[in-house]
Amino acid sequence: MPVSDRELTQMFERVLTLSKVDKTQSVAVLKSDYSNPRIVRAAMDAAQRLGANVYGVELPAFNHPRAMGMDMTAYCGDTPLTGNLAAQRALEAADMIVDTMMLLHSPEQEQILKTGTRILLAVEPPEVLARIMPTEEDKIRVNAAAERLKRAHSIAVTSKAGSDFRATLGQYPTVTEYGFADEPGRWDHWPSGFLFSWPDEGSAEGTLVLDVGDILLPFKTYVREKVTLEIEEGFIRRIHGGFEAEYLRDYMAYFKDPEVYGISHIGWGLQPRAQWTAMGLHDKNDGMCMDARAFYGNFLFSTGPNTEVGGSRKTPCHMDIPLRGCDILLDGEPVVLAGDVVAPEASRA
Numbered sequence: 001m002p003v004s005d006r007e008l009t010q011m012f013e014r015v016l017t018l019s020k021v022d023k024t025q026s027v028a029v030l031k032s033d034y035s036n037p038r039i040v041r042a043a044m045d046a047a048q049r050l051g052a053n054v055y056g057v058e059l060p061a062f063n064h065p066r067a068m069g070m071d072m073t074a075y076c077g078d079t080p081l082t083g084n085l086a087a088q089r090a091l092e093a094a095d096m097i098v099d100t101m102m103l104l105h106s107p108e109q110e111q112i113l114k115t116g117t118r119i120l121l122a123v124e125p126p127e128v129l130a131r132i133m134p135t136e137e138d139k140i141r142v143n144a145a146a147e148r149l150k151r152a153h154s155i156a157v158t159s160k161a162g163s164d165f166r167a168t169l170g171q172y173p174t175v176t177e178y179g180f181a182d183e184p185g186r187w188d189h190w191p192s193g194f195l196f197s198w199p200d201e202g203s204a205e206g207t208l209v210l211d212v213g214d215i216l217l218p219f220k221t222y223v224r225e226k227v228t229l230e231i232e233e234g235f236i237r238r239i240h241g242g243f244e245a246e247y248l249r250d251y252m253a254y255f256k257d258p259e260v261y262g263i264s265h266i267g268w269g270l271q272p273r274a275q276w277t278a279m280g281l282h283d284k285n286d287g288m289c290m291d292a293r294a295f296y297g298n299f300l301f302s303t304g305p306n307t308e309v310g311g312s313r314k315t316p317c318h319m320d321i322p323l324r325g326c327d328i329l330l331d332g333e334p335v336v337l338a339g340d341v342v343a344p345e346a347s348r349a
């Protein structure tokens with residue numbers, strides 16, 4: 001249901017407080033032509049009400065002629081910040097950035113975070129921001145799961161639909177998303193509530209079956225007939241099934257870049273307030289549908305870039321694909337069984 005501007009400002013005050021914004025801090029609000037002006041204004045007002053030094057950085061929109069669709073995750077890597085070193089310096093000067101235009105999966109985001117600046121992404125509709133307000137409990141649960149993922153050497157994912165996927169882990173860090181950026185150099189996304197890492201390069205193997213009801217982002221579609229992905233040495237080698245398989249093959253082939261078939265972040269959802277059904281109640285241009293990435297007990301895998309963790313795969317095509325009903329085992333020990341979180345106990349809602 002609609003959220004008032006006053007409520008949106010109060011929500012930002014809460015989330016910026018969780019992000020340790022106070023009168024000792026400087027906050028840059030990063031925006032572009034397509035930013036939601038209500039979110040920009042609420043972030044500026046809230047940061048100022050918390051006593052921070054606030055400033056705006058506005059970048060002309062970046063349009064790549066080959067990008068399709070309005071979802072900001074559909075074309076990754078180059079952003080309105082790419083090549084604008086003066087603006088990047090202005091952003092690095094801040095203690096914290098509220099990003100209303102999406103730097104995610106860009107090398108510039110990594111460079112900014114390395115200076116100790118915190119970044120909070122906030123691009124979802126205000127109604128979604130309200131329904132999935134971050135809490136300290138979310139952070140405790142996600143971090144409990146991260147303690148387990150950090151020490152995992154292998155992941156195996158199976159499902160009744162026929163998924164039988166494995167990879168080794170350890171080459172890349174564990175990334176947590178709990179909805180506020182409270183530590184130096186931390187990136188987070190409001191709303192969220194999940195965690196992931198990347199498979200060791202070349203180690204992802206097996207089959208992932210998208211069953212009826214699983215989700216394809218940024219298409220924002222629920223799968224209606226099974227799609228089977230065959231993965232060898234870290235890359236998707238074959239995609240077969242019916243219409244959705246053909247659509248996915250055609251979309252990925254459009255980028256004419258072999259790196260689009262690389263497996264990107266893999267992890268699982270821990271947000272009970274995110275709903276599998278929410279995507280069906282929104283238009284395709286209503287944000288990027290974080291409900292689908294964060295819903296409790298999903299197995300979220302993705303394809304394409306690994307720049308977020310210093311990898312060299314900077315391909316613009318990024319698919320986020322959450323599956324339901326999977327078993328996820330780390331070093332042979334279950335964390336999710338049949339789409340329900342079973343361990344660690346402190347991560348269960």
Ligand SMILES: O=c1ccc(O)c[nH]1
Nearest residue numbers: 073177189192293320
């Ligand atoms: O929060 C996000 C959003 C998109 C993505 O690819 C990862 N995490």
Ligand SMILES: [Fe+2]
Nearest residue numbers: 265302319320
């Ligand atoms: Fe992703």
